Amino acid sequence: MQELHQARYEQRRDTVTDTLTGLGNRLALVNAFMDAQDAAARGAAPPALLLVNLDGFKALKNSAGHAAADQILVTVAMRIRSAVRNNDVVTRLGGDEFAVLLPATPQPRAAAVGNRILAALEPNIDLGNNSVRCGASMGLRVAEQHHSAEDLLQEADLAMEESKSEGRNKLKVFDPATLHARQLQRRIVGELREAIRSDQLVLFYQPIVELATGRIEGCEALVRWNHPDHGLIMPDQFIPVAEATGLIAELGRWVLRTAVGQLRHWRDNPATSQHDFSIRINVSAADLQSLEFVDDVSEALxxxxxxxxxxxLELTESAIIHNNELDRYTLASLHRLGVGLEIDDFGAGYSSMGYLRKLPVDRVKVDRQFVKDLGKDPSQLSFLAAIHQVIRSCGLEGVWEGIETAEQAEALRSIGCASGQGYYFGRPLPEAEFTAQLVRQQTWPA
Incomplete structure (x- = not known):
């Protein structure tokens, strides 16, 4: 009978134990959480959860191998256990993710335990042939009465992700605003996906003009979201969400096909076909990292x-500055295809002359900040002339954005600048209004 009891005990223990580290597993965490919540319902303080995720563990595993990775996890488990209190429940949820449930623990005390854990993980881990440092990012959430174990894990995970995004190796306490922002983001993504499919997106067009003649040489297609409830939404309110959630590729394909299709309409329309200009669209970093992007461009044309x-195609400096192999392959393929490549907002970010000479681009669009001081600072025109000379010495054309007055346009023309864009020539307009402008105007501004 005693042997039977022992066998059952060992079987129960195995179901709640992580085999690699000897810590509790997810089931052990859930059981401990339920016990702590029951105690809180009887008057005890609520439990707190610390969620721990190792920084850079995947890279360590790839370089050091599976056996060394297991050794790291075992050492981390021992260090976490050494930093907590006797009644705290330390568990491994899988991979490089650990959780510590602290029964009846207010937030300041839980944060103190969390910081002790981070300090315990600071020293290098000896792997025999070498040693590695394995810091961690940590999220803290104190349970509320309505919480399930999954609720608590999700909200601690949000705090942990905040820690990683802010530089890692720190503890972040859950902020309800983060959850609200995530829920809002999910809602926007769902609505934006529907917007792409149901013609809620529209393109506005802004002219790019030859400074010497006033002739239109191009127009930039700028996406807007005509929301059924909120009206016209500007891109800075939804593009970052699309980029963060992977929806930017689908959005970019819609812009590409719509803009190219509109250019075809203008060229086929006898009332607008006398204008021979190009269409410009903005390209994201995700586009450059997509193996399908070059094919999408080729097929649309x-x-x-x-x-x-x-x-x-207009590329921001931040989209190309990483200069990795896939970026270089995509840019070279687009260059061979024959489409124009232009660096947007030049001067607002890195502005390295080195990459200007190496990249297969044709033009740079100089950021509006350089034009706005024309007429205010006597030395500004000489400064712009120097920028213009650098661009030309790299074998590139310059497009100057942010031109708002005739005086600014004339000053740029006087130093040899060829192309400009800005409210002086025209604001972004929806297709019908821009088409009407093409019909009645030969030069810009009117």
Missing amino acids: AEESLPPESLV
Whole structure:
């Protein structure tokens, strides 16, 4: 009988134990949470949860191997256990994620335990042949009465992600505003996906003009969201969400096909066909990292029977500054295809002359901040002339954005600048208004 009891005990223990580290597993955490919540319902303080995720563990595993990775996890488990109190429940949830349930623990005390854990993980871990440092990011959430174990884990995980995004190796306490922002983001993503499918998105067009003649040489397609409840939403309110959630690729394909299709309409329309200009669209970092992007561009042009040079892709400095292999491959492929490539907002970020010479781009669009002081600072025009000379010495054309007055346009023209964009020539307009402008105008401004 005693042997039977022992066998059952061992079986129960095995079901709540992580085999690698000897810590509790997810089931052990849930059981401990339920016990702590029962105690809180009887008057005890609520439990707190610390969620611990190792920083850079995947890279360590790839470089050191599986056996060393297991040794790291075992050492981390021992260090976490050494830093907590006797009644705290330390568990491994899987991979490099650990959780510590602290029964009846207010937030300041839980944070103190969390910081002790981070300090315990600071020293290097000896792997025999070498040693590695394995810091961690940590999220803290104190349970509320309505919480389930999954609720608590999710909210501690949000705090942990905040810790990683802020530089890692720190403890972050859950902020309800973070949850609200995440829920809002999910809602926006769902609505934006529907917007792409149901023609809620629209393109506005802004002219790019030859400074010497006033002739239109291009127009930039700028996406807007015509929301059924909130009206016209500007891109800075939804593009970051699309980029953060992976929806930017689908959005970018819609912009590409719509803009190229509109250019075809203008070229086929006798009332607007006298204007020979290119269409410009903005390209995201995600586009450059997509193996399908070059094919998408090629197919969009082929469907509308447009030559490649009729499309110019505008790339921000931040999208190309990483200069990794896939970026270089995509840019080289687009260059071979024959589409125009332009660096947008030049001067607002890195502005390295080195990459200007190396990248297969044709133009740079100089950020509006350089134009706004024309007429206020006597030395500004000389400064702009120097920038213009650098751009030309790299074999590139410059487009100057942010031109708002005739005086600014004339000053840029006087130093040899070729192209400009800004409210002086025209604000972004919806397709119908821009088409009407093309019909009645030969030069910009009117």
